[in-house]
Structure formats: structure tokens, C-alpha cells
Amino acid sequence: MKQFDAEILENRPIAESWRELLLSWDEGAGEPEPGQFLTLRASSFSDPLLRRPFAFSGYTGAPSRNGLPAKSASAPWRATASLVYQIRGGATRLLSELAPGSRVDAIGPLGRGFGFPDADETPVIAGGGIGLGPLLFLAAAIAERAMAERAAVEARIAPLVALGFRSASLLPSIALPEGAVVCTDDGSAGFRGTPVDWISHNAPSGKTRLYGCGPLPMLAALAELAAERGWPARLSAEQWMACGVGACMGCALARAEGAGYLRACADGPVFDSTAIDWRARP
Amino acid sequence: MKPSLSVSIGGLVMSNPVGLASGTFGYGSEYDQLIDVDSVGALYTKAVTIEPRPGNPAPRIVETPSGMLNSIGLANPGIESFLAEKLPELRLRRCAVVVNVAGSTEEEYLEVVRRIESAAGPGIPGGSGADAYEINVSCPNVRHGGLSFGTDPEQVERLTRALRDITTRPLIVKLTPNVADIAEIAKAAEAGGADAVSCINTLVGMVIDVGKKRPVLAMGKGGLSGPAVRPVGVACCYRAARTVRIPVIGLGGIMGADDALQYFLAGARAVQVGTGTFVDPRCALRVLEGVEAWMSANSVARVEDIAALLED
Numbered sequence: 001m002k003q004f005d006a007e008i009l010e011n012r013p014i015a016e017s018w019r020e021l022l023l024s025w026d027e028g029a030g031e032p033e034p035g036q037f038l039t040l041r042a043s044s045f046s047d048p049l050l051r052r053p054f055a056f057s058g059y060t061g062a063p064s065r066n067g068l069p070a071k072s073a074s075a076p077w078r079a080t081a082s083l084v085y086q087i088r089g090g091a092t093r094l095l096s097e098l099a100p101g102s103r104v105d106a107i108g109p110l111g112r113g114f115g116f117p118d119a120d121e122t123p124v125i126a127g128g129g130i131g132l133g134p135l136l137f138l139a140a141a142i143a144e145r146a147m148a149e150r151a152a153v154e155a156r157i158a159p160l161v162a163l164g165f166r167s168a169s170l171l172p173s174i175a176l177p178e179g180a181v182v183c184t185d186d187g188s189a190g191f192r193g194t195p196v197d198w199i200s201h202n203a204p205s206g207k208t209r210l211y212g213c214g215p216l217p218m219l220a221a222l223a224e225l226a227a228e229r230g231w232p233a234r235l236s237a238e239q240w241m242a243c244g245v246g247a248c249m250g251c252a253l254a255r256a257e258g259a260g261y262l263r264a265c266a267d268g269p270v271f272d273s274t275a276i277d278w279r280a281r282p
Numbered sequence: 283m284k285p286s287l288s289v290s291i292g293g294l295v296m297s298n299p300v301g302l303a304s305g306t307f308g309y310g311s312e313y314d315q316l317i318d319v320d321s322v323g324a325l326y327t328k329a330v331t332i333e334p335r336p337g338n339p340a341p342r343i344v345e346t347p348s349g350m351l352n353s354i355g356l357a358n359p360g361i362e363s364f365l366a367e368k369l370p371e372l373r374l375r376r377c378a379v380v381v382n383v384a385g386s387t388e389e390e391y392l393e394v395v396r397r398i399e400s401a402a403g404p405g406i407p408g409g410s411g412a413d414a415y416e417i418n419v420s421c422p423n424v425r426h427g428g429l430s431f432g433t434d435p436e437q438v439e440r441l442t443r444a445l446r447d448i449t450t451r452p453l454i455v456k457l458t459p460n461v462a463d464i465a466e467i468a469k470a471a472e473a474g475g476a477d478a479v480s481c482i483n484t485l486v487g488m489v490i491d492v493g494k495k496r497p498v499l500a501m502g503k504g505g506l507s508g509p510a511v512r513p514v515g516v517a518c519c520y521r522a523a524r525t526v527r528i529p530v531i532g533l534g535g536i537m538g539a540d541d542a543l544q545y546f547l548a549g550a551r552a553v554q555v556g557t558g559t560f561v562d563p564r565c566a567l568r569v570l571e572g573v574e575a576w577m578s579a580n581s582v583a584r585v586e587d588i589a590a591l592l593e594d
Contacts, residue, residue: 002315046537049345049348049350050350050560239341240341240344242343242352242560243312244560245312247559248343248560249337250342250352250354251342252339260336280339
């Protein structure tokens with residue numbers, strides 16, 4: 001976790017009220033895992049005041065794996081990250097108006113990520129709405145690992161990806177993971193129904209690990225599906241945050257068992273599906 | 283001329299007048315990767331209560347115009363866990379450590395302080411992990427204790443006196459602005475033997491979701507903080523500083539050095555940065571730098587000399 005200035009490379013509309021932000025900075029903040037996030041301060045004024053959290057939807061770091069030095073003083077490696085976000089209020093509106101070349105104050109990588117499936121598990125990925133952001137990163141990272149491990153593993157299992165949108169007109173113009181099934185509420189594109197419906201009819205019979213990010217009712221349904229089928233599941237939750245680093249206790253989510261709360265920022269945002277009471281009032 | 287930044291609160295010498303407010307900085311370790319925490323004058327811990335408190339249901343926070351509303355509900359691991367897990371870390375701090383204490387009855391406040399007294403040893407500043415106490419009689423987000431103590435001068439005086447009897451460490455009473463006259467409560471704290479008062483805690487506020495026709499926060503009301511409350515904090519500080527002889531510690535909406543200087547001019551001996559840390563973890567250190575530069579530029583030798591410069 002570091003605080004750093006990031007440069008905006010691109011800030012493009014990808015759907016009605018959705019944007020993709022490309023950021024770049026001198027490496028050194030650490031490499032994010034899928035599911036982790038950054039907080040950004042969209043302006044230096046006091047209104048809007050608080051930083052906003054954004055999950056990584058992609059990341060490219062230094063090619064240090066090739067045995068090259070990670071950094072040199074004359075030409076530090078640049079990290080590049082993509083964040084998919086929705087314009088919801090004043091802060092995201094301001095962010096959407098920042099042009100390439102602008103700089104934003106960033107803190108990250110923050111929180112706990114999705115982790116990865118075991119070699120014999122089929123990863124099943126379910127996204128709803130803007131929740132697709134971190135899942136793009138997860139699907140890409142799973143694919144990259146599969147490539148890297150191909151020598152060791154005979155037949156690596158491809159993930160099943162189902163992404164839900166309200167209708168065809170809201171499909172984002174962004175590359176979706178290979179083979180992703182598009183689900184729409186009104187059937188105007190792809191499968192008519194929710195990703196949960198699709199997965200419950202098309203899920204593999206073997207060992208499976210479920211990943212999800214989307215609105216709370218969807219996460220609740222995914223948690224129930226995982227419990228029914230006996231799948232381990234990792235779900236990414238959303239909650240209002242003030243600090244983003246675990247200090248303020250603002251982003252509480254009710255625990256599934258016993259009294260008490262977990263912090264979306266530091267204990268999550270990705271949790272085991274059994275850890276949270278997904279039906280508690282958000 | 284290099285100004286002297288150190289300040290003394292009830293005999294506790296802080297290397298500089300800028301502290302990190304209770305409830306915004308955990309117990310310190312959360313921000314270690316982002317700033318040099320030991321460079322601040324004092325770290326005021328998240329409130330400690332006898333029993334562990336899970337805190338209030340969510341949502342607990344919502345942003346407001348130039349501020350935020352919170353209803354955390356004094357979520358903390360309780361004194362047992364504080365002594366076992368937090369106090370050892372706090373002993374390693376080079377800044378002053380002020381333990382914020384809360385309770386729902388007078389006895390609970392006393393018990394927290396007794397337990398820390400026996401664990402932290404004699405009141406020698408530095409290395410004990412608890413150099414002073416800040417008594418939270420002003421939390422708006424709990425049903426018992428909190429505000430109900432802090433709005434009644436008699437209760438404040440009695441509680442302060444009872445605490446005075448069991449500790450020689452500096453006692454700082456944290457005051458609420460949710461009263462008709464903060465001076466009455468400041469006087470009561472002074473009469474009970476407090477070494478300082480800090481003001482202000484948050485203002486009671488509410489945000490209603492018009493679409494859902496219900497309050498946004500699960501508990502309905504919460505405490506307002508951030509730049510929106512700064513003028514209230516400065517006025518309370520001004521009033522308290524003209525009423526009591528003990529030092530006043532100012533907080534409420536400090537985001538930059540000028541904001542802190544308003545509090546010093548209003549009569550504060552020290553300040554705390556709270557919500558500002560959420561917005562920028564480096565806020566307190568920026569404030570400190572700016573205050574030092576201002577003192578140099580204005581040829582002010584000591585922090586306590588700033589208040590005399592106010593023309594009113």
C-alpha cells in the first residue's frame with residue numbers, strides 16, 4: 001500500500017454512465033491482485049470530500065519476471081492500471097471530467113483479493129452490472145496463470161464467465177473475457193435472465209469455485225447457490241468507505257454468524273461467501 | 283528564528299501541537315505504511331471500552347456537503363484485547379499516546395482507566411503506551427453514556443473528579459458542541475480536575491434518502507465532521523479558551539495549516555486532525571509543516587504565543 005500521484009492516460013465512456021479509466025504511475029506501490037482496489041481523490045476541494053474506492057479491472061507492471069531489474073533511476077518502470085467505474089454522484093462526475101494528462105492522488109493496492117482456483121477446480125465467474133470490473137482482471141489473471149502453468153498441468157480448465165446487464169443497450173464497449181456469456185434481464189442480448197440463473201443451469205458437475213461481484217441481492221443469491229452445491233465461493237462486496245485502510249470502521253458488513261462486523265476495506269472487499277450475512281440491510 | 287513547536291498538556295510534553303484525532307486513526311498501525319506516524323505530536327487512540335463493542339449496524343457513514351456523518355458506535359475490541367494487543371505496539375511510539383476512554387456508566391470509565399493504570403505502570407511520559415487519557419463524554423452514537431454525560435455539567439465534574447482520584451496522568455475531557463453553552467461543560471471539567479479539554483466532538487446530524495423515505499444511516503442519526511463543522515469548532519474553542527485556565531485542544535474540520543491556525547488564534551494550545559486524515563493521510567504532517575512556516579514568517583516563538591495575536 002502506497003500513496004502516489006497517478007497520471008490519467010485515458011478516461012473513456014464504455015456505456016451509459018460507465019467509464020474506463022487508464023492510470024499510470026512509477027512502480028513501487030506493489031502489484032495488485034484481482035479484487036483489490038485503489039482509492040482516488042477526484043478533487044482538491046472539500047466537496048466532494050472523501051476518497052472513492054475503485055477496483056482494479058486490469059494491471060500491467062514491470063517485466064521483472066524476465067530477469068530484468070525492476071527499476072532503474074533513469075527510467076523507472078511504469079505501472080498501468082484500468083478501473084471501470086459508474087458515474088453515481090459528484091465525485092465520480094468530477095472524475096469523469098478529468099482529461100488525459102491530469103493527475104490524481106491514489107492510495108493502493110488495498111484490501112484482500114479473490115485468490116485463485118486450485119488446478120482441479122473449474123472457476124465460475126458471475127458479474128452483475130458495474131461489478132464486472134474486478135472480474136475482468138480476475139478472468140485475465142486466471143488465463144495468464146493457465147498459460148504459465150500449461151507445461152505442468154495437462155489440461156487446464158477454462159473458466160465459465162456469466163455477466164449480467166439490464167439490457168443490450170447497456171452492454172459496455174470493453175473486451176469481455178473469451179467465451180463470456182452475456183445475460184440480460186429483458187433478453188435483448190444473450191441469455192434471458194440473471195447470471196445466477198444461467199450458472200445454476202449450466203454449472204459443471206466437478207470441483208468448482210465460484211467468484212462473484214455485483215449488487216447485493218445477486219451476491220446473496222450466489223452465496224445460496226454456492227451453499228446448495230457445496231462450492232467454495234469468493235464474493236466481492238461494496239460498502240461506503242471513509243478511510244479505505246481499516247481505521248475508521250465505517251464500511252462495516254454484518255458477519256454471517258454471531259454478532260459483529262467485518263470491514264469491507266481491510267477484511268474484504270472479497271470475502272468467503274459464508275463469512276457475510278448477505279441478506280442484512282446494506 | 284526557528285520556532286519552538288513543543289507544547290505541554292498537563293505536564294505531558296508533545297513534540298509538536300498537531301495530533302491525530304480519536305476514531306480516525308485506529309490504534310496507529312493502520313497508517314504506518316502511508317505516513318511516519320511518530321512525527322505527529324500525539325496519537326489519540328480509537329475509544330476503548332470495558333467490553334468489546336461490535337459497533338452499529340451498516341450503513342455507518344455517508345458523505346455530506348464538505349463533511350461526513352458517521353455512526354460507528356464506538357466499535358472497539360475492549361480493554362482486554364487493547365491491553366494484550368494494542369498497548370505493546372503503542373509503547374513503541376515516539377509520539378505521545380493519548381488513550382481515548384468511553385463507557386456507558388461512570389464505573390465503566392473508571393474500570394478502563396484502572397486497568398490501563400495497572401498495565402502501563404506509573405505515570406511517566408514516554409514508553410508506557412498511555413501518556414494521557416482523553417475522556418469521551420461526547421459520542422453521539424451510543425445509547426448510554428456518551429452525550430448523556432457530556433451535556434450535564436454535574437456529571438462531567440463528578441466523572442472527572444472520580445478519574446482524577448485514580449490517575450496522575452493528564453486527563454483531557456472531550457467536549458460536545460451539542461449543548462447550549464460549551465463553557466459550562468468546560469468549567470465543570472476544570473472543576474473536576476481535568477488537565478485540558480478538547481473540542482469539538484461531532485455534531486448530531488441526519489441525512490434522509492428521499493427515494494427510500496428513510497434515514498441513510500441505519501441508526502438514523504450520526505455525528506457530523508469535516509470542514510462543514512470547522513466554524514462551529516473554532517467558535518467553541520474560542521469560547522472555552524476564554525472560560526477556563528486549562529489548555530484547550532481544538533479540532534473539527536482541520537484540512538490545512540490555515541485551519542489549524544484559526545484554532546490557535548482562537549486560543550487552542552494544540553489541535554487534532556480527524557476527517558482530514560481520511561481525505562489525505564498526510565494531512566496532519568502538512569498542517570504541521572504549514573504551521574511551522576507560518577510561525578517563522580510571523581516571528582512567533584512558541585505555539586502558545588499565537589492566541590495573543592488575535593485582534594477581536
